[in-house]
Amino acid sequence: MTSWLVERILLIGTGKADLAESITGDLVTTRRRSGWLLVAACGIAFRYLLDRSIRFVGRGRPRTRSTRRAAFMNTLWLDLRYALRGLRKSPGFAAVAIITVALGVGANTAIFSLVHGIMLAPLPYPAQSELVRIWPGESVTMGWALSFQETSSFRAVSAYTGARATVAGLGEPLEVYGGEISANHFDVIGVRPALGRGFRPEDQRPSAAPVVVLSHELWQQAFGGDSSVVGSTIDMAEGGDQRPRVVGIMPEGYSPIDENWRYWTPSIIDPANDYPLSSEGCFCWELAGRLAPGVSLMAASSEIGMVAQRIHEHTPEDLREEALATAVVTPMLDDLVGSADRSLMILLGAVLLVLLIACLNVANLMLARGEGRRRELAIRSAMGAGRLRMLTQSLFESLSLGLVGGALGVGLAAGLVSYFHGAIADVLPRTQNVAVNGSVLVFALVATLGASLVFGLAPAWGVLRTDPSLVLAGSRVGQTGRRHQRVRHVLVAVEVALAVVLVAGAGLMVRTLRSLQGVETGFRTENVLTLLLYQPGAAYPDPASVDQYYREIRQRIAMLPGVESVATVNHLPLSHPGWGWSYTIDADPLPPGTAMPSARFRLISPDYFRTLDIPLLVGRDITEQDVEGVEEVALVNQSFVDRHFDGPHDALGETISLNTGHAFRIVGVVPDNVHRSLATPPEPEMYRPKLFFPVRRRYVAVRTAGDPAALASAVRAAVTDIDPTVPISNVLTMDEVRRESVGGSRFYLEVLGAFGLLALILGMVGVYGVLAFTVNQARQSIGIRMALGANSRRVLRETVAQGLKPVALGLLLGTAGAYFALQLLSSLLFGVTPTDLPTFAGVVGLTLVTAVVATWLPARRAAAVDPMRVLRTE
Amino acid sequence: MGTAKHLGEFEHLLLLAILRQGNGISGSDVGEELARKTGREPARGTMYVTLDRLERKGYLASRMGEPTAERGGKSKRLYALTPDGLAALKRSGQALQAMWQGYESLLEDA
Numbered sequence A: 001m002t003s004w005l006v007e008r009i010l011l012i013g014t015g016k017a018d019l020a021e022s023i024t025g026d027l028v029t030t031r032r033r034s035g036w037l038l039v040a041a042c043g044i045a046f047r048y049l050l051d052r053s054i055r056f057v058g059r060g061r062p063r064t065r066s067t068r069r070a071a072f073m074n075t076l077w078l079d080l081r082y083a084l085r086g087l088r089k090s091p092g093f094a095a096v097a098i099i100t101v102a103l104g105v106g107a108n109t110a111i112f113s114l115v116h117g118i119m120l121a122p123l124p125y126p127a128q129s130e131l132v133r134i135w136p137g138e139s140v141t142m143g144w145a146l147s148f149q150e151t152s153s154f155r156a157v158s159a160y161t162g163a164r165a166t167v168a169g170l171g172e173p174l175e176v177y178g179g180e181i182s183a184n185h186f187d188v189i190g191v192r193p194a195l196g197r198g199f200r201p202e203d204q205r206p207s208a209a210p211v212v213v214l215s216h217e218l219w220q221q222a223f224g225g226d227s228s229v230v231g232s233t234i235d236m237a238e239g240g241d242q243r244p245r246v247v248g249i250m251p252e253g254y255s256p257i258d259e260n261w262r263y264w265t266p267s268i269i270d271p272a273n274d275y276p277l278s279s280e281g282c283f284c285w286e287l288a289g290r291l292a293p294g295v296s297l298m299a300a301s302s303e304i305g306m307v308a309q310r311i312h313e314h315t316p317e318d319l320r321e322e323a324l325a326t327a328v329v330t331p332m333l334d335d336l337v338g339s340a341d342r343s344l345m346i347l348l349g350a351v352l353l354v355l356l357i358a359c360l361n362v363a364n365l366m367l368a369r370g371e372g373r374r375r376e377l378a379i380r381s382a383m384g385a386g387r388l389r390m391l392t393q394s395l396f397e398s399l400s401l402g403l404v405g406g407a408l409g410v411g412l413a414a415g416l417v418s419y420f421h422g423a424i425a426d427v428l429p430r431t432q433n434v435a436v437n438g439s440v441l442v443f444a445l446v447a448t449l450g451a452s453l454v455f456g457l458a459p460a461w462g463v464l465r466t467d468p469s470l471v472l473a474g475s476r477v478g479q480t481g482r483r484h485q486r487v488r489h490v491l492v493a494v495e496v497a498l499a500v501v502l503v504a505g506a507g508l509m510v511r512t513l514r515s516l517q518g519v520e521t522g523f524r525t526e527n528v529l530t531l532l533l534y535q536p537g538a539a540y541p542d543p544a545s546v547d548q549y550y551r552e553i554r555q556r557i558a559m560l561p562g563v564e565s566v567a568t569v570n571h572l573p574l575s576h577p578g579w580g581w582s583y584t585i586d587a588d589p590l591p592p593g594t595a596m597p598s599a600r601f602r603l604i605s606p607d608y609f610r611t612l613d614i615p616l617l618v619g620r621d622i623t624e625q626d627v628e629g630v631e632e633v634a635l636v637n638q639s640f641v642d643r644h645f646d647g648p649h650d651a652l653g654e655t656i657s658l659n660t661g662h663a664f665r666i667v668g669v670v671p672d673n674v675h676r677s678l679a680t681p682p683e684p685e686m687y688r689p690k691l692f693f694p695v696r697r698r699y700v701a702v703r704t705a706g707d708p709a710a711l712a713s714a715v716r717a718a719v720t721d722i723d724p725t726v727p728i729s730n731v732l733t734m735d736e737v738r739r740e741s742v743g744g745s746r747f748y749l750e751v752l753g754a755f756g757l758l759a760l761i762l763g764m765v766g767v768y769g770v771l772a773f774t775v776n777q778a779r780q781s782i783g784i785r786m787a788l789g790a791n792s793r794r795v796l797r798e799t800v801a802q803g804l805k806p807v808a809l810g811l812l813l814g815t816a817g818a819y820f821a822l823q824l825l826s827s828l829l830f831g832v833t834p835t836d837l838p839t840f841a842g843v844v845g846l847t848l849v850t851a852v853v854a855t856w857l858p859a860r861r862a863a864a865v866d867p868m869r870v871l872r873t874e
Numbered sequence B: 001m002g003t004a005k006h007l008g009e010f011e012h013l014l015l016l017a018i019l020r021q022g023n024g025i026s027g028s029d030v031g032e033e034l035a036r037k038t039g040r041e042p043a044r045g046t047m048y049v050t051l052d053r054l055e056r057k058g059y060l061a062s063r064m065g066e067p068t069a070e071r072g073g074k075s076k077r078l079y080a081l082t083p084d085g086l087a088a089l090k091r092s093g094q095a096l097q098a099m100w101q102g103y104e105s106l107l108e109d110a
Helices: A002-014 A017-029 A034-056 A065-089 A091-120 A142-149 A185-189 A216-223 A297-314 A321-325 A332-337 A340-372 A374-382 A387-424 A438-465 A468-472 A478-517 A543-558 A624-628 A638-644 A708-722 A734-741 A743-777 A779-787 A792-828 A837-863 A867-873 B009-021 B027-038 B044-056 B083-100 B104-109
Strands: A131-134 A154-168 A174-181 A211-214 A235-237 A245-249 A261-266 A286-291 A329-331 A528-534 A563-569 A579-585 A598-603 A633-637 A655-658 A663-670 A685-688 A697-704 A728-733 B060-064 B077-081
Touching: A002 A017, A002 A034, A017 A034, A017 B027, A017 B044, A017 B077, A034 A065, A034 A438, A034 B044, A065 A091, A065 A387, A091 A340, A091 A387, A091 A438, A091 A743, A131 A297, A131 A332, A142 A154, A142 A286, A142 A297, A154 A185, A154 A216, A154 A261, A174 A185, A174 A216, A185 A286, A211 A216, A216 A261, A286 A297, A297 A329, A329 A332, A340 A374, A340 A387, A340 A438, A340 A478, A340 A743, A340 A792, A374 A387, A387 A438, A387 A743, A438 A478, A478 A743, A478 A792, A478 A837, A528 A708, A528 A734, A543 A563, A543 A624, A543 A697, A543 A708, A633 A638, A638 A663, A638 A685, A697 A708, A708 A728, A728 A734, A734 A743, A743 A779, A743 A792, A743 A837, A779 A792, A779 A867, A792 A837, B009 B027, B009 B044, B009 B077, B009 B083, B027 B044, B027 B077, B044 B060, B077 B083
Parallel strands: A174 A261, A211 A245, A598 A685, A633 A663
Antiparallel strands: A131 A286, A131 A329, A154 A174, A154 A235, A154 A286, A211 A261, A528 A697, A528 A728, A563 A697, A579 A598, A579 A655, A633 A685, A655 A663, B060 B077
């Protein structure tokens, strides 16, 4: 494609097909990138055109199409050189304009790189539009997954679920995330392993030897990229398997479902456990599929709905009604992007406003410059220069400023994208695709050309409206000047209005972050150190051995100096969405036909509530006897009590029965505390000391007397001492956990805040520029007024007031605009409405204060006019 | 044909590079030869335009070679000196030599 384009460009320049072909071949052999080839081709073509124009112009040759083209090119070349000469004579103006454009284009390019990488970049798999998620948001049993495979809408369906393992390679043991997948999963995605093979159906039999496929990254990190690892067994503990054989290595960068997955194992299909459609099978499989040729999403969704209905008819208690209603098929890309698209569109809209402000600023600068060149334009017009020619030169000036500013802006965008990679990895999906690539550069070019056109219109309009005869007759300001001034004031008012919208948006994000930070968590985050442990399965095969390990951990850490209490929990608050379980209460039976309620669930050790400083409302805490003993107990929170009982005391002694059949007695009630995130209100929750299956992955929370970070290495050493094969990760203080939990809001605040600040600065530069120019033009009248008795303070006041007029108009427009436009921010806000009055009041105040500062300098200059000198000059 | 008496500096270097390589050299090879000998890489646009100009003056003749896979299936244009080109090169070389007479030691010091 590039080669074809290069040859076409060269054909235009050289006019000879064989020459164009030959030069194309020369360029292709250099093996350079497409961008370089195109630029080189443009350079060579332009050189040819220049040469031809020099040869043909002025020699009286017949005006054939090629001579006309050559003459046109020569004229353009002269106009470009004239424009560049003009800019060189005004370096200050050029620098300010270029920097303004660079900021606008750079910010836009950076945000577009996010939009493109996350939302638009196709998945790097063959025929990616056929790749779909079946029933997103729901998990099914393996029996159901196999039912979905027998549909005509899909060429193939695969099931997968997340897993974790510890891998011992060259260095310390690593805790890694991975996928348990059906044998055909890689075929469904459409990618083969780079080394070795994928999985076969026989790998899924219960009697098959354990096998694993590693990601390129894990292969490099744990095994140094040694290809002899394929075919050999490795130390990898996941559940019960400890030494699977590596059968394949995936290509570099492969990560279709979850970016964090580093290995894949085949799902073992055990007919006894997983099917027929039994509710005892694990509800943990998600489905991906490839649509059959010609099948639409709607048709596939309809067929999925019918399969789900069939399952419901067999085992009605397995399927909630709402799950039946949501049997849909969605493109895999949409599923991976999730809800990020809404936030990104908000950012893109905001940054386009910044570009518009930048364009208006430069337009104002160019209009002011045009005022100073009116005489020059009038003379040129009188000497025969056509308006079209002057318009072309004016547009070349705009284009030159725009292209240089745009190029600088791309450099700025590259820097911003590097910053984004660090800031957004945990906030947005598919961030590995975010880069300043070809498509983003095309956007930058379009933005640059568009901006050049927008701010080029202003001086172009000036050229068209200039009446040479009036100018040459000596009219100073005249009607044209006053009209220009009105236009410039309107431009400034619009800039200020747009800046107000952006600053108000930033203000709302500040309030959101403050609200999130002010949320009462229900526990104390100060002086708590946390870490995550994940035991390998083979060494700890049953719940008793797992509990014993974590007991030892707690006892060992509790003996360290400076430790006040230690506890473990499977899901640390603010770290995990948590498990939800359906249940019934014996004392509050369900009416017939009602679905079982669901509550959040946490597995805790004794001292959990003490460590996080959560008080007991009634009853007692978990004890060691509860962990080791036979009796099954639990604590619940206030929301749970509110759902089923009149008060906390009524809950004590009541029995909860899970949908698995296990039952336990309520022995205590605690207040609500935050579970998933600061923005999610607390939900009904149960706390239990043990489960019927081993839970090897747990957080350890340590309350310290002093700085928790200071004890980190001692705690690590204590853990490693007990069992060095257990990897330690996520060593953070609880304060850091809380801070990271609002990382998303902080990112949006930083970006919108930066845009708001930039918009305000640009807007105030506009205010300053217009007033400075007005003062300069009005020196004579100011001098006369002061000579007639006006004192400098009055002049100062009046000048500031004049400068604030467009600001006042802008504030009015901006406040009204923000009132409606900021409704779009609703999904990002917390604890504040889009029309929050204190925020708007603050924005108005800030704008007025900065506007007064911006008008101060020119006002002072006006007040310092020496009337005698002005009159002498006149 | 052959209107100019003496060659410009760049024209001179190009013709010498083509003479050195014998018959049939492509534009990019000329550029590489110049870069190797003079330590200066010529601007591609200027080089191709000058080759074209020399051909128009009758000092070079060109023909299209066979397309190759390495060149993306494109043929290459091969240049060779014409008798007029050789004569022009000789004239310019002799003129330069005449002007350098007595100052050859300067070249050695360089």
